[in-house]
Amino acid sequence: MSKQEGGANASSWVVASRRNSAVSRAPERRPTEDPNRRGQEAGRGSRGGGWRNPSGLQQPVAAGLREPPLCFGLNNVWIGAVIGRGGSKIKDIQITTNTKIQIIKGHSEEAEVRIFGNKVMQAKAKTVIDNLVKKQENYNSKLRTDIIAFQPSVGRDVKTDSNVTENQPLIDWDQIREDALKWGKKKWEDLPPIKKNLYVESEATSSMSQVQVDIWRKENYNIMCDDLKEGEKRRIPNPTCKFEDAFQCYPEVMENIKKAGFQKPTPIQSQSWPIVLQGVDLIGVAQTGTGKTLSYLMPGFIHLDSQPVIRGKRSGPGMLVLTPTRELALQVEAECSKYSYKVLKSVCIYGGGDRNGQIQDLKKGVDIIIATPGRLNDLQMNNFVNLRNVTYLCNMAICCPSTCTDLLERANDCICWYFGSSGKVRILIATDLASRGLDVLDITHVYNYDFPRNIEEYVHRVGRTGRAGRTGISITLLTRNDWRVAGELINILERARQSIPEDLVAMAKRYEVNKLKKEMEKKLGKPQGKPQKFYY
Numbered sequence: 001m002s003k004q005e006g007g008a009n010a011s012s013w014v015v016a017s018r019r020n021s022a023v024s025r026a027p028e029r030r031p032t033e034d035p036n037r038r039g040q041e042a043g044r045g046s047r048g049g050g051w052r053n054p055s056g057l058q059q060p061v062a063a064g065l066r067e068p069p070l071c072f073g074l075n076n077v078w079i080g081a082v083i084g085r086g087g088s089k090i091k092d093i094q095i096t097t098n099t100k101i102q103i104i105k106g107h108s109e110e111a112e113v114r115i116f117g118n119k120v121m122q123a124k125a126k127t128v129i130d131n132l133v134k135k136q137e138n139y140n141s142k143l144r145t146d147i148i149a150f151q152p153s154v155g156r157d158v159k160t161d162s163n164v165t166e167n168q169p170l171i172d173w174d175q176i177r178e179d180a181l182k183w184g185k186k187k188w189e190d191l192p193p194i195k196k197n198l199y200v201e202s203e204a205t206s207s208m209s210q211v212q213v214d215i216w217r218k219e220n221y222n223i224m225c226d227d228l229k230e231g232e233k234r235r236i237p238n239p240t241c242k243f244e245d246a247f248q249c250y251p252e253v254m255e256n257i258k259k260a261g262f263q264k265p266t267p268i269q270s271q272s273w274p275i276v277l278q279g280v281d282l283i284g285v286a287q288t289g290t291g292k293t294l295s296y297l298m299p300g301f302i303h304l305d306s307q308p309v310i311r312g313k314r315s316g317p318g319m320l321v322l323t324p325t326r327e328l329a330l331q332v333e334a335e336c337s338k339y340s341y342k343v344l345k346s347v348c349i350y351g352g353g354d355r356n357g358q359i360q361d362l363k364k365g366v367d368i369i370i371a372t373p374g375r376l377n378d379l380q381m382n383n384f385v386n387l388r389n390v391t392y393l394c395n396m397a398i399c400c401p402s403t404c405t406d407l408l409e410r411a412n413d414c415i416c417w418y419f420g421s422s423g424k425v426r427i428l429i430a431t432d433l434a435s436r437g438l439d440v441l442d443i444t445h446v447y448n449y450d451f452p453r454n455i456e457e458y459v460h461r462v463g464r465t466g467r468a469g470r471t472g473i474s475i476t477l478l479t480r481n482d483w484r485v486a487g488e489l490i491n492i493l494e495r496a497r498q499s500i501p502e503d504l505v506a507m508a509k510r511y512e513v514n515k516l517k518k519e520m521e522k523k524l525g526k527p528q529g530k531p532q533k534f535y536y
Helices: 035-043 076-083 085-097 119-150 158-167 173-188 210-219 243-247 251-260 267-276 292-305 326-338 355-363 373-381 410-420 455-465 480-495 502-524
Strands: 070-075 100-105 110-116 319-322 346-349 368-371 392-395 445-448 473-476
Touching: 070 076, 070 119, 076 085, 076 100, 076 110, 076 119, 085 100, 085 119, 085 355, 085 373, 110 119, 243 251, 243 267, 243 292, 251 292, 267 292, 292 319, 292 326, 292 392, 319 326, 326 346, 326 368, 346 355, 346 373, 355 373, 368 373, 445 455, 455 473, 455 480, 480 502
Parallel strands: 319 368, 319 392, 346 368, 445 473
Antiparallel strands: 070 110, 100 110
C-alpha cells in the first residue's frame, strides 16, 4: 500500500495496489482505553492528525471527526469516472460533502472505497459516487446501442469461420452508407432547428456595381475574397459600407454602436457581416486592431436571439468562442461585456483562473462561453458544461513565435532593470509575444531594438501604434545583418505612403549587388572569398 503522509492535509485521493488481499483497517479499541486520550495520541507526530492501521501507515480523516470510514467496493472499470481528469471529480465530491475519500485498487476486479467524515456526509458522498457510476453505465450502454445500430447489414457464418475467405459475403457498401445516414439522423434528431440566414441586404448595398465593389476593396487594404467551396462558386456579398446597411433590422445593435461612437465599419467588418449574417462559414484574416472581434460578436448576438427555441428553454450555451491564450480570452470577454444585447450572459473560462468560480458561473446559466481549449475540455469532460446546443462557433487563432528560447538580450535586461528601478513608468519592454493578440491601448511609440525575423513580424510590431485608426511613430535599428529585408521594407513603406530613407535604399542595392555577385561566382565555380554575414 502506498504511504500517504500529512493526515487531513494530505492529497484528497490515493490509488495504490495492495501487496496482499487482506484489507488494512483501524485497530479495534481496547475496552479499558480512554477514547479521548486515544484521539490525542493519534494526532501526535503528524501535522494533520489521522489514524494508523496495524502496519503503521497513516490514513486520512476529516478534521475533528473520528467516525469509522464508510467502506464499499467499486468495480475497477469505474475508478476513472469517479476520480475524473486530474482528480477533479473526486475533489468536487469532497468539497461539496466535507469528506475525505480514499480509493485503493486491489488485484481483484474491485477496488475499495473509504469515505471519512460524519455519517450523513458519508452517505451523501456515496450517493454522488453511485450516481456517477450509474450515469457512466447509461452512457456506455447508449454508446454500445449506437455502435450496433451503425453496423452494416452484412456478416459471416461463425460455423465456417476457418473458411471465412470462401464463405464471407461481399460487402454491401450501399447498405453501409444507408446505415450511416440513418445513424446520423438519429444522433441529431432530438436537436431543435437552427435559423441561419438573418441578413437583409439594404438598397444601398444591393445597388453597388461590381466596379464599385472592386474599387472599394482595393481602397480598403486591398481586401481579397474567395469561395473555398469546390465546384461552382457562390456569389460573394457586397460589403456593407455603413452600419445601417448591416443592422437596419436590429435597432438594439445600432444603439450599441452609436453609444460606442463608431463612425463606420472597418474593412473586415464591412465584408464579413453580410457573409456571417447569412449563416455561411467564414475564414477571416486581418491584422491585430482591425475590428475582428466585433465582426463575429455582433452577428453572434443576433443569431442567439433569433433562434426558434427561446434562450430560457435551451440546455446550455448557444455560442462558443475558442481562443488560444487566456489573455485573448479575457480581451474578448471585455469586448463582449461592453456591448450588452438582450441581456445575453457570457462567461470566460481559462486555465490558471479560479476553476470553482468558473463552475459556479456556468451553473447560473450562460449564453456565450469564451474559453481556452484546455479548461473547456476539463469542464466538458466532467459534465460542468453542455456544448450540445452550441449553434454559433468562432475559433480564433493568432500567429506568433511556437520557441521558448527567444529571451531578451543582455542589453534589453539592463533597460528593464534601469526603468524598473525608477519606479512607475509607462514603458513596456517585451519580446515578439506582445506583438500579436494583445490589446494594449494608447501606444504612441514603438522602438525596435533589433529587426524581427521577417517582414510580417515587423508589421505586427509597428502595428501596436496603429490600432483602431490611431497613428504613431516607430523607430527601428537596422544593421548589416538586416540588409536582406531592406527591399521588402521599402515595399511596405511605399504601400503605407511613408518616406523612404536614402540609407535604406542603399542597403537594398548593396544586398542585390552582393547577391548577384555570389550567384555569378557560384556558376563560374570561383572561390567566393571570405564569408560575409548575409542571410538568405
